[in-house]
Amino acid sequence: MPGISRFFIKAGFIWLLISMGFYGFQQMNPFFRIAYHHTLGIGWVTQMIIGVAIWMFPRWSNELPKGPMWTWWTVLFCLNIGLALRLLSENFLLQFPSIMPTIYIVSGVLLWISMLVFISVMWVRVSPKKTPQS
């Protein structure tokens, strides 16, 4: 398993742990439901999918089997920093109206960039193979 996949999967497990914490909190306060869904769906499931897909999906090319590595580091950085900033800023939007809305928007843009970079690289790797049986 390539090193970058290990980073994605380890980060995914940490987000799973955090999401289970939010699962408990959201039963006491529905405000935490959004945080629970996003840490579970993006932090855990999506990040596990990305980590395993980088590892197991068909090659990008013979020279770069996983695709350009900088793209995967970009996805890892944008996804995790974006999600962390989102959780932080979402909870304090009203308390700090001068700075938190900006951080909140930056977090959304980071998450959006991570998804688009992931899609653009992985799109190439899922080309159908032209064999008689496929």
Next chain:
Amino acid sequence: MPLISSIFIRWSFIQLAIASSIGLIMLISKATGDFMWIWVDRPIHSEGMWVGWIINFVLGTAWWIMPKRPDFPDKYGNSLFAWIAFIFLQLDWMWRLIINPNYAPLLLRFTPVIGIFFFILGIWPRLKYMVHQH
């Protein structure tokens, strides 16, 4: 990778791109108070992430990676089941995307369950074979 897996996975990428773009606009709306019209599309965001992105991706990958049947005319089994599953899984979401995000006719709401039923029919013989081999 068989053609149907490639289509499942690439379609999941398209849904991820649409759902995360709607999510970004919702987030900006929450921070600034602009773009309030986007909240009508909230079901497209949530269904697009959970069903459109995750389930389509997992089914496409499963069809590609599960044990093959060399004794069948097509080693992946009867791909017709996977094609039917793919079409039925998209109907409800496509209706919500194009016609009405918050309402779908009763029959359409149950198309995902029909889709999953056909997918199970198609993949079942491949899992059965694995049990016999070990």
